[in-house]
Amino acid sequence: MYKCSYYEDRSIELYQKWLLALTEREALTPKKVSYQDILAVRIEPGRHLVEFYIEVPYRPGRLARALQIMAEHGVTIANICGQSTREKGMDFILADFSESTSTPEEVAKALREDQLLQALKVEYFEPEHRGIFYEALGFPLTIDNGKIPIMVVSRMMLLGMLRTVRETFGTGGDVIVYKQAFEGAARIARYFRERLAGLSSKDLFRWHLNVLFSVGWGIFEVEEADGVLVIRARDLFESSEPPPYPRMGCIFTRGYLAGMVSTYFEKQVEVSEVKCRAVGDDYCEFRVKL
Numbered sequence: 107m108y109k110c111s112y113y114e115d116r117s118i119e120l121y122q123k124w125l126l127a128l129t130e131r132e133a134l135t136p137k138k139v140s141y142q143d144i145l146a147v148r149i150e151p152g153r154h155l156v157e158f159y160i161e162v163p164y165r166p167g168r169l170a171r172a173l174q175i176m177a178e179h180g181v182t183i184a185n186i187c188g189q190s191t192r193e194k195g196m197d198f199i200l201a202d203f204s205e206s207t208s209t210p211e212e213v214a215k216a217l218r219e220d221q222l223l224q225a226l227k228v229e230y231f232e233p234e235h236r237g238i239f240y241e242a243l244g245f246p247l248t249i250d251n252g253k254i255p256i257m258v259v260s261r262m263m264l265l266g267m268l269r270t271v272r273e274t275f276g277t278g279g280d281v282i283v284y285k286q287a288f289e290g291a292a293r294i295a296r297y298f299r300e301r302l303a304g305l306s307s308k309d310l311f312r313w314h315l316n317v318l319f320s321v322g323w324g325i326f327e328v329e330e331a332d333g334v335l336v337i338r339a340r341d342l343f344e345s346s347e348p349p350p351y352p353r354m355g356c357i358f359t360r361g362y363l364a365g366m367v368s369t370y371f372e373k374q375v376e377v378s379e380v381k382c383r384a385v386g387d388d389y390c391e392f393r394v395k396l
């Protein structure tokens with residue numbers, strides 16, 4: 107169901123040729139290990155990567171037992187992520203079968219039948235092409251324990267979209283981007299305000315900035331002086347590429363902050379950007395008069 111084949115219309119020979127060229131290119135690419143990668147894509151031709159999803163009872167040592175079973179089959183772990191509730195542990199394991207003489211089905215069977223593990227669920231997904239891996243068992247992604255469905259959008263893509271609107275419509279485009287961000291922020295802020303009812307406006311505002319940090323928007327600091335909120339944003343997504351137009355400004359972030367402040371503090375505010383990384387400052391700095 108989740109498989110979209112991308113070589114059906116080609117002959118096997120053409121595909122093999124393409125794979126060989128990819129393998130050669132990959133061999134020449136310097137390898138960098140990134141601990142920040144989420145489990146979504148791995149392009150490592152030849153490496154036999156298989157995704158497992160395992161649910162086990164919430165008891166000490168169950169994950170260790172699952173990994174031990176995999177180790178006994180000569181499987182090494184390429185990536186692992188998981189969490190537990192009081193009822194069960196849920197783990198995604200990217201298993202490397204390159205050195206294993208067992209099949210994924212044999213390992214799945216061993217996991218399902220193990221008396222110590224007492225697995226509640228064992229699923230696996232083997233991509234059609236060895237070493238060209240995409241995550242398939244976790245759709246749709248969520249945060250807040252399944253309450254908010256999310257999707258991952260690259261900075262490159264989002265910036266491209268913002269850039270298109272601003273270049274096509276000029277200052278009118280700025281207004282559109284600002285309003286879009288404002289409305290989006292207000293919607294999420296209303297959700298957080300309800301979810302964390304009782305927290306002060308300032309604490310909600312800080313919480314929201316911390317969540318933006320968690321999902322990769324930038325690193326935020328906030329301080330207040332004489333009724334003015336000063337928000338500094340380092341490595342902000344919006345200023346991570348040089349500006350395509352002479353007007354300075356992270357207008358999406360300005361609109362977003364305005365939407366947050368307006369919702370949490372219940373007043374209409376103006377947000378100004380007084381420093382911007384895109385024009386050479388070390389960070390972007392925004393100011394809001396409360």
Ligand SMILES: [Zn+2]
Nearest residue numbers: 345356382390
């Ligand atoms: Zn900026």
